[in-house]
Amino acid sequence: MRTRSRPAPRASSRITNMSRATRWAGQAAAAAILGVLAGCASAPRSGPPTRNPDDAAGAAVRPERSAPSGPTVTRPAARWVGVEWSELPGWSGEWLRDWFPAFRRGCSRPAPAWQGVCAAALLDGVADLDAAAARQWLQQRLQPFRVESLDGNADGMVTGYYEPLLEASRVRRPGYEVPIYAPPVGSRTTWTRREIDTLPPAQTGLGGREIAWLRDRLDALVLQIQGSGRLAITEADGSRRVVRVAFAAHNNQPYQSVGRWLIDRGELTLARASWPGIKDWARRNPQRVDEMMWSNPRVVFFREEALPDPSVGPRGAAGVPLTPGRSIAVDPRSVPYGTPVWLDTTEPLSNNPLRRLVVAQDTGTAIVGAVRADYFWGWGDAAEASAGRMKQRLRMWVLWPLDDSPF
Template identity: 60%
Template sequence: MFKPYPPDYSRREPDLLRERSRWVAVDWNALPGWELDRAGELWPALLRGCERPAAGWASVCAQARSLTAPDDAQARAWLMARLQPYRIESMDGQREGLITGYYEPLITASRRPQAGFRTALHRPPADLTTRRPYWTRQQLERETQARQALLGREIAFIEDPLDALVLQIQGSGRLQLTEPDGSQRLVRLAFAGHNDQPYRSVGRWLIEQGELRPEGANWPAIKDWARRNPGRINELLWSNPRVVFFREEPLHDPSSGPRGGQAVPLTPGRSIAVDTASVPYGTPVWLDSTEPLSNTPLRRLVMAQDTGSAITGAVRADFFWGWGSTAEQQAGRMKQGLRMWALWPREGGS
C-alpha cells in the first residue's frame, strides 16, 4: 500500500530542452491552484498513458500500476514524490500561449444515400499513398478523376456538409447509423489518414472575408453564418483544402473515448492534444487557463495524449471535452490564454 511521504524540495533538476520548447525547473508552489485539483481523477488517464510510456517513464509507470484508486491527497503526494515540475516556455522565453477545445461529435447517419442524407464520409482512397499531395477538397467534389477515386469508399451519408467538416477537424466522431434493414447502430469513426493538403481554418477565412470578427469566430457563429448564406457553403468548405478519411470501429463501450495520437483512449477533461516537439506523449501537464462559457479558472492536471495539425508551438494545447451537447458547446467556444507546466520523472527518481 502506498504511504505518502514529503518530496525532497532541495532537489532541483536541471532545465530541459525540447525541439520547440524549454522546460524550466520550478517548485511545486509555482503551479497555481495545485492543491485544489481533484488529482485522483487523473489516475485512469495516467494509467492509459502508461500503456505506451514515454522514454524514462518505465519505472514510474510500474509504480503507478500498483497504486489502486488513490484519493486526491494520495495521488498528489505520489506525484510530488516522484516528479519534477517544469514551466514550459518557447525558445525565446514566451510563457503565454493558447488553449482550444475539441470533442467527439455525434451525428445521425444513413448507410445508404437517401433524401436529406447526401454528404458522404469516406475510407482512404486506394491510391492515397501514390499521389502527394492528394486531391484537394474542391477537386474531390468537382473533378471527375478525383471523384472516381472515392467511388466505393463511402462509409455512411449525413445531412450537413458542415458536420462532415467538423468530423474531419475533430478527427473522430460517433454515428447514430441507420442500416439498410432499418436497424439502428452506434459506431465510431476513427482517423485513418488525410490528403496531405494544408489545413486552413474556415473561421480565419470568414474573418478575412469580413464576415466575422476575430473575437467571434467560433463554431456556433460559423454555423449561423452558413445557415444565413447557403449559397456560399461550398466556398467556405473549399477554403480548407484538407480532407480527412476515416475507418469505422465498433463502439462496444460508449463511455470510452476515441484513441488519440498516443494510441490510447482519451479521457474527457483529463486528456489534451499537444505539439509533440514541445511535450512528449504521456507527459502529465498542469494547465492554468479559464473555461470558455463561465470564464472560471481551469487549473487542472491532464495527460498529453493526442496531437493535431493546428496544435503547434511550445505553450499550446487542445482540451478534450468528451462528447454530447455540453462538450460541443464548450469546445466550440474555447479559445483562451494558457500557461503550462510539465511533470517529469526526477533523475534517478524514487
C-alpha cells in the same frame, strides 16, 4: 461536464526525502547533459493527427516572459524551467481521483523515462488515494517545470475539441446525401476538396468508398476537423447502431482554417469566429457555403470501428484512448506524449478558473508551439458547446520523473 476542481486539504509543497539543494543539483546535471544531447536528439514519435482543430482566430495572447527559477531544459520547440510545486496555481486544491485512470491508460505503453513511475501507478490502491495522499504521491516522484517558448514567453493558448455524434445513413437517400469516405485504394490522393465535390474523375475514384452518408456538409467538415466521431447510423435494413469513425488518411493537401478565411474577408469578427459563429454564418449565407468549404482543401478519410464501450474515448496520437477533461493534444516537440501537464486557464462558457492535471496524449496539425494545447471535452452536446467556444489564454507546467533527465 464538471471541470472545476473540488476542494481538498492542502498538501506539502516539498518533495519528501529530497532536499531542495539536492533536487536542484540533480536537475542542473540533467540540464547540462541535455545541452549536449539537444543537437542530436531523435525526432518525437510521429502519428497521424486525430483531427485538424479549426483554430479559427489563431488568437494572439499577451506576451509574458518569466525569469528562470531553476535549471532550464531545452526541447526542440520549448524550454522547461524547474520550479517549486508552490508555483502551480490551484495545485493544493486539485482532486486527482479521475486523473489517475487517464495516466494509467498511457502506462500501457510507457516511454523509458516513465517505466518506474508507471509501475508504481499500476499497483492496486494507488488510484483510490484521497486527494492529499495522491498529491503527495506525485510530489515524491515528479519535478514540475514551467513551459515557455524558446525566447521565454510563458503565455500561450488552449482550444478545445470533442467527438461529434452525428446521424447517418448507410445508403444514400433523401436527406442523407453527403458522403464520408474510406481512403481510396492504390493511389496517393491529391484531389482538393473542391475537386472531390465537382470533378467526375475524383468522384469516380472515390466511388464505392463511402462509409456512410450525412445530412449536412458542415457536419462532414466538423467530423474532418475533429478527426474522429460517432455515427448513429441507420443500416440498409432499417436497424440502427452507433459506430466510431477514426482518422485513416487525408488527401495530402494543406489544412486551412475556414474561421480564418471568414475573418480575413470581414465576414466574422475575431470574437465571433467560434464554431457556433461559423455555423450561424453558413445558415445566413447558403449561397457562399461552397466558397467557404473549398477554402480548406484538406479532406480527411476515415476507417470504421466498433464501439463496444461508449464510455471510452477515441485513440489519440499516443495510441491510448482519450479521457474527457483529462487528455490534451500538444506539440510533441514541446511536450512528449504521456507527460502529465498542469493547466492554468479558464472555462470557455463561464470564464471560471480551469486548473487541473491532464496528460499529453494527442496532437494535431493546428497544435504547434510551446505553450499550446487542445483540451479534449468528450462527446455530446455539452462537450460540443464548450469545445466550439474554447480559445483561452494558457500557462502550463510539465511534471517529469525525478530520477530521469527530461529527454
